[in-house]
Amino acid sequence: MPINLYIFLALALFSIGVIGVLTRRNAIIIFMCIELMLNAVNLLLVAFSKMHLADSMAAGAAPTLTNGIDAQLFVFFIMVVAAAEVTVGLAIIVMMYRNIHSVDVNFLNRLKN
Amino acid sequence: MNITEILFWLLTAVALGGALLVVTSKNPVYSVLALIATFFALSGHYILLNAQFLAVVNLIVYAGAIMVLFLFVIMLMNLNTETEPQKNKWLKLAGTIAGGCFLLVLVAALREADSKSTMALVGEGDTGLIQNLGKALFNEYVIPFEISSVLFLSAMVGAVVLGKK
Missing domain, CATH: 1.20.120.1200 (NADH-ubiquinone/plastoquinone oxidoreductase chain 6, subunit NuoJ)
Incomplete structure (x- = not known):
């Protein structure tokens, strides 16, 4: 597939995530939109990894070579960091719900009280 | 097709x-x-x-x-x-327009971008096979891998501390 299609798909997913963060007030939904943005970036990294491989295969290298493996490992590490982020973030949201009995981010517009 | x-x-x-x-x-x-x-x-x-x-x-x-x-x-x-x-509907509309403009600008900027190869294989x-990824992960990327395990440990401790309050 042309690399442009993957770029546009990732951009569309990322923009939908941005729109979600801007238009929703539920803290959990905002968090899910951030996950969506992370996944758009992951898809783009994998597509670029395969583009790099296609480039080196067009240059006449052996078909089993491992060009573009760094991008896929980056995706792996992004998933690791996202998992760690989700545990802490959800713990914070649960604590916020216990304190103010709501997940509305508009109640958190000041740091005190 | x-x-x-x-x-x-x-x-x-x-x-x-x-x-x-x-x-x-x-x-x-x-x-x-x-x-x-x-x-x-x-x-x-x-x-x-x-x-x-x-x-x-x-x-x-x-x-x-x-x-x-x-x-x-x-x-x-x-x-x-x-x-x-x-949110009230004007804020929703403003957010949607802002996100749409973001998409428009990025698509317009990247539509004609030069890339090394136009096809993704x-x-x-x-x-993407586990054999090659595993070799690279445990040779070149072994230090980030170990650091990510420390990250996980701290995230786990953090979640427990936040949850117990």
Whole structure:
């Protein structure tokens, strides 16, 4: 597939995530939109990894070579960091719900009280 | 249209539809389910790109673990359509226009971008197989791998400390 299609798909997913963060007030939904943005970036990294491989295969290298493996490992590490982020973030949201009995981010517009 | 293109457009439609449903649905539980559908579609994209390891990790970690955690938290708080806070419609419109402009600018900037190769290789190459990824992970990337285990430990401790208050 042309690399442009993957770029546009990732951009569309990322923009939908941005729109979600801007238009929703539920803290959990905002968090899910951030996950969506992370996944758009992951898809783009994998597509670029395969583009790099296609480039080196067009240059006449052996078909089993491992060009573009760094991008896929980056995706792996992004998933690791996202998992760690989700545990802490959800713990914070649960604590916020216990304190103010709501997940509305508009109640958190000041740091005190 | 061959089978790869049909699958590509099908998975793209599922991913974009799921993502739109995440943003638009009033009930948070539906949002979580739509996000799971999106992650399945993205895993399908990874398989099309012959990145099998990432496809399986995406399914297990995201669709399996993270989204179940989200679902548990939403059910624990008993969130539904009635308790869902809504922004007023002008703010929603402004947010949508801002996001749309962001998409427009990025698409216009990247439409004519020069890339090394115009095609992403679909279904060829051994890069995404577990053998090659494992070799690279435990040779060149062994220090980041160990550091990420420390990150996980600190995240675990942090979550427990925050949850016990």
